[in-house]
Amino acid sequence: MACRLEEIPKPGDWVEYKILNKSVLVVRTKTTVKAFHNSCRHRGGQFASGHGNCEKTGFVCPLHGWRWNMEGENTFVF
Numbered sequence: 558m559a560c561r562l563e564e565i566p567k568p569g570d571w572v573e574y575k576i577l578n579k580s581v582l583v584v585r586t587k588t589t590v591k592a593f594h595n596s597c598r599h600r601g602g603q604f605a606s607g608h609g610n611c612e613k614t615g616f617v618c619p620l621h622g623w624r625w626n627m628e629g630e631n632t633f634v635f
Contacts, residue, residue: 559572559574559581559583559592560572560574560583562585562590564608565583565584565585565590565608566585567585567610567612568585568586568587568612568627569584569585569610569611569612569613569627570584570585570608570609570610571583571584571585571605571608571609571610571611571627572607572608573595573605573606573607573608574592579594580594580595580596580603580606581593581594581595582594582595582604582605582616584611584627585627586627586628591627591628591629593616593625593629597618597620597621597623598623598631599618599620599621599623600618600620600621602618602619602620602621603619604616604617604618604619604625611626611627612627615627615632621635622635623635
């Protein structure tokens with residue numbers, strides 16, 4: 558179990574789940590709950606920590622600005 562559904566009640570809500578040295582983002586989408594590695598596919602930079610909402614901004618790589626939406630789709634490459 559990575560989180561309780563009460564922690565991510567609205568679409569776009571996310572929470573970070575840590576296990577050992579790994580980090581996963583658990584995200585509520587419009588239809589389901591998804592989990593993603595908390596690292597950019599380009600250079601491995603961590604997207605986020607803690608919790609928040611990504612419905613409007615998605616997840617942005619702090620190194621190069623690549624962006625993914627809450628469905629896990631790459632939406633911007635700089």
